[in-house]
Amino acid sequence: MSEGTIKKFMYVNRKAPYGTIYALESLEVVLIAAAFDQDVSLVFMDDGVYQLRKGHQTKGIEVKNFQPTYRALEDYDITRLYVEREALQARGLTADDLCVPVEVLERAEIGRLMEQQDVVFSF
Amino acid sequence: MLHIVNKSPFQSTTLDSCLATARPDGSILLIEDAVYAATRGSAAAARLEQALGKFKIYVLTPDLEARGIAGSVIDGVRLVDYAGFVDLVAEHKGCQSWL
């Protein structure tokens, strides 16, 4: 990547947080890539919306609770978080149930944004 | 954009998510267990046939053959081998893997 070129990077998160390692891996990649000053957005769809569901308490399963880290994304200048409306609805959730401010979008709208990216990272 | 699906439609809602999100004129490539979605007479067949009106749908032949279903593919679904897979990735601007 030549210096000064800003690309549009989208991270698509579709997995629930603790059943697999995808959510944590995605978050780490996002934080690492943030150092490169790209145009970054995060999408949460399907079970991925559970990553942002407030109130994770992971002591009992002896796994690190990485939910607080989503609140640090702002410090990394990552402010575009999109959440799928249909996924929230199907799970009985609203944006108020999430741990960070997000923009709720219809699936089709997310599809449109996806088309505009230079790079899509799928998790 | 190229959408890649690798989960069986009977095990996971991944294919439905992909079909609902992808933009018309997009391409969808079915690989691994997702190839079962492209077989005639399955419960997923109707959805896939409907999707053919909206997207180009490809399926990876080696994965069909491995599962013994190469002869049961729905009409209109395009077959590709590994080289074709690479071409598809190269032809499209971006790629989303529906893991």
Add this chain to the structure above:
Amino acid sequence: MAIEVNGKTYETDEEGYLVNLGDWSEEVANFIARQENVEMTPNHWEVVNFLRDYYNEFQIAPAVRVLTKAIGKKLGPEKGNSQYLYELFPYGPAKQACKIAGLPKPTGCV
């Protein structure tokens, strides 16, 4: 690997970062700082404590850029700049200060 402070052994990774966050104490911090040739002053402690607070709140050790900005916000621009932080921690504020603070290596630090 391990370090020994006052007769107690603490496990570290191959680069000297504490493996268990709970092992940290000011004594351990002073020991690691000496190994790093850093003489701890109140200004050093301010950064180390800031990092520990940041970790408690967000569960990550921030990248340098983020640390610099966050310190500027909290402690003022004369401290929220890389020159000041590199003077305190010549081998990198995030990397070296995190080690002394008993945190993991910052994500994205190579």
